[in-house]
Amino acid sequence: AVPTPQWRPVYHFTPPKNWTNDPNGLIYLDGVYHLYYQHNPYENKWGHMSWGHATSKDLLHWKHLPVAIPEIVTKDTTTWIFSGSAVLDQHNTSGFGKNGKAPLVAIYTADQPKQKKESQFIAYSNDGGLTYTNYPGNPVVDLNKKDFRDPSVIWLEDQQQWLMTVALPAAHKIQFYSSADLKEWKLLSEFGDQGDTRKIWECPSLTPIFVDGDTTRKKWLLMISSGNPDAATGMQYFVGDFDGKTFTNDHPPGHKMFVDYGRTFYAAIPYNNLPGNRQTMLGWLMPFETPTWPWRGQMSIARDLLLKSTPEGVRLFQQPSEVLYAVLEKLPAARKMQKENVTLRGELPLGGAKQFHNNAWWIEAELTPGTAETTGFKIARQMSGNKVVAETVVGYHSQRGELVIAQVKDGKGTGEPERVPVKPVNGKLKLQVLLDKSSLEVFVNGGEKVITTLIFPEKGATGLAAFAENGEAKLDRLKAWDLGK
Ligand code: FRU
Structure with missing residues (x-):
């Protein structure tokens, strides 16, 4: 083994x-x-x-x-x-x-x-x-x-x-x-x-x-x-x-x-x-x-x-x-990330050179999907030069009214995406995304719906970005903690 x-x-x-x-x-x-x-x-x-x-x-x-x-x-x-x-x-x-x-x-x-x-x-x-x-x-x-x-x-x-x-x-x-x-x-x-x-x-x-x-x-x-x-x-x-x-x-x-x-x-x-x-x-x-x-x-x-x-x-x-949350609040400032009122068009890389690049973090976000077809996070991303080789997409699809977790490799989905029907509340979607090396738990709208899966990224596949595709979304609020070793 x-x-x-x-x-x-x-x-x-x-x-x-x-x-x-x-x-x-x-x-x-x-x-x-x-x-x-x-x-x-x-x-x-x-x-x-x-x-x-x-x-x-x-x-x-x-x-x-x-x-x-x-x-x-x-x-x-x-x-x-x-x-x-x-x-x-x-x-x-x-x-x-x-x-x-x-x-x-x-x-x-x-x-x-x-x-x-x-x-x-x-x-x-x-x-x-x-x-x-x-x-x-x-x-x-x-x-x-x-x-x-x-x-x-x-x-x-x-x-x-x-x-x-x-x-x-x-x-x-x-x-x-x-x-x-x-x-x-x-x-x-x-x-x-x-x-x-x-x-x-x-x-x-x-x-x-x-x-x-x-x-x-x-x-x-x-x-x-x-x-x-x-x-x-x-x-x-x-x-x-x-x-x-x-x-x-x-x-x-x-x-x-x-x-x-x-x-x-x-x-x-x-x-x-x-x-x-x-x-x-x-x-x-x-x-x-x-x-x-x-x-x-x-x-x-x-x-x-x-x-x-x-x-x-x-x-x-x-x-x-x-x-x-009592434990999260006690983490040193270097392990926290905060953002407000960021317009999303395409991708917004998150984290620094070391922080939030270990696949052991916890994100809480409020998003306005706006005109975007899809918005959310791309995680556990593996790069080869500046080409994305693999990643997991945690995305809200406006038209389908679904939160979808899709594992992507070489531009193609691997296996069936996992999905849950969700609706923004007053135009806003709340996401709590917990990634811990191989486990991924996503709580939507304060835990009204939850979707949990396992992912097995290659070593070094640790990239992280917020995104909006085909339109504009807003990241109203983001608070994240790096729990990694
Ligand atoms: C559920 C289960 C239980 C049983 C146990 C045995 O996963 O099948 O019904 O008690 O596992 O390990």
């Missing part, structure tokens, strides 16, 4: 080495964000599924810790530790607490390939989440099924009980269970066969969020990872009400809404135990075909989840977590 340091993100999480997929057990404890993740500790490909572990104080810099829950191998059974969640059992409902200290409890899917079986297991930690002990009474939920996975558990304050949201992937069904002690679970209701049912359903989560931040208007966000055939993969969401038993969709069953319009964002789950009313998620960016080494897979930027009223109904908006 060939090492690929040029594709190792600097401000997104990657394991030091080997494979990762889904984030698991996201929980905030005493000022620390814990991230567990689907991990193969031995190889740079899927297998030996275990929960890897890392922590962060700012959601940007991660400290790597030993595997927290390893696969369980006995003479006749291999148990893989599939996706799930972690909770702080504040009232020691489980009885796993020790010396008056609340235990952490992980609720995960035990996948037993030999038995072709998935059931829900629990494990507890008395050392702050470093190590876990499997509960001898496992499984705690078992339907004797091959596909039954990804429990997401939250504490329901009103009902004073635990709620588990878990998927029956092939049936396009979600089940809700409740429990008083995390051990005995009772089926509450099912939700399914709505929205996008063209691919299996995985990694569900149900999250209460105050609409427009108004604490008298609580709605429930149900997110499900499910292939979106319009892109190669995807996550969908539903908004509705939850009465402690049943989820009621705000929209008719056929209505579809997507979390992210790119090919790579998947298996995202929210953090548990966050202070205040904030809800924040991490997603996995699927690595596709391109081999990175010695690691594979990365997490998205932490995204705050917002529900906003729109004329069409309540919609999900996502923003890079507000926690991250």
Whole structure:
């Protein structure tokens, strides 16, 4: 294998080495964000599924810790530790607490390939989440099924009980269970066969969020990872009400809404135990075909989840977590760039000789598309003399009303461009473009739409420009940070 340091993100999480997929057990404890993740500790490909572990104080810099829950191998059974969640059992409902200290409890899917079986297991930690002990009474939920996975558990304050949201992937069904002690679970209701049912359903989560931040208007966000055939993969969401038993969709069953319009964002789950009313998620960016080494897979930027009223109904908006902006604001002046009221006709190169030439930057821009046919940014540009050899174009197409990400080589598109329908608001388009070596996340209009993809530029392909083609646009405002090494 060939090492690929040029594709190792600097401000997104990657394991030091080997494979990762889904984030698991996201929980905030005493000022620390814990991230567990689907991990193969031995190889740079899927297998030996275990929960890897890392922590962060700012959601940007991660400290790597030993595997927290390893696969369980006995003479006749291999148990893989599939996706799930972690909770702080504040009232020691489980009885796993020790010396008056609340235990952490992980609720995960035990996948037993030999038995072709998935059931829900629990494990507890008395050392702050470093190590876990499997509960001898496992499984705690078992339907004797091959596909039954990804429990997401939250504490329901009103009902004073635990709620588990878990998927029956092939049936396009979600089940809700409740429990008083995390051990005995009772089926509450099912939700399914709505929205996008063209691919299996995985990694569900149900999250209460105050609409427009108004604490008298609580709605429930149900997110499900499910292939979106319009892109190669995807996550969908539903908004509705939850009465402690049943989820009621705000929209008719056929209505579809997507979390992210790119090919790579998947298996995202929210953090548990966050202070205040904030809800924040991490997603996995699927690595596709391109081999990175010695690691594979990365997490998205932490995204705050917002529900906003729109004329069409309540919609999900996502923003890079507000926690991250505190870190950006502390960066030295040399790592910041600011522009205002620049007319765009053709290209405007951005950045200096060193700054913003490392493919690890974060741009926030407000553009007036004006008469331009296309406007936006050309990034990860590779030059040969003064000829452009390759680049990725993040462009708004006025006529189509779409934000398009197109990877271009020798003047030709490589692969299908990724696109999302968007509209300027009062003539202006807001773009937050986060490029981190191989990951590219674009938030449009304050996160009304998000599109995430992976790019694998050649070494030295680091050029950056704003542009307007066939007409004139205006760069009303640009603020950018260089996070590169
Ligand atoms: C989603 C998923 C989950 C499962 C895990 C196994 O990517 O398939 O449904 O728990 O990955 O690694």
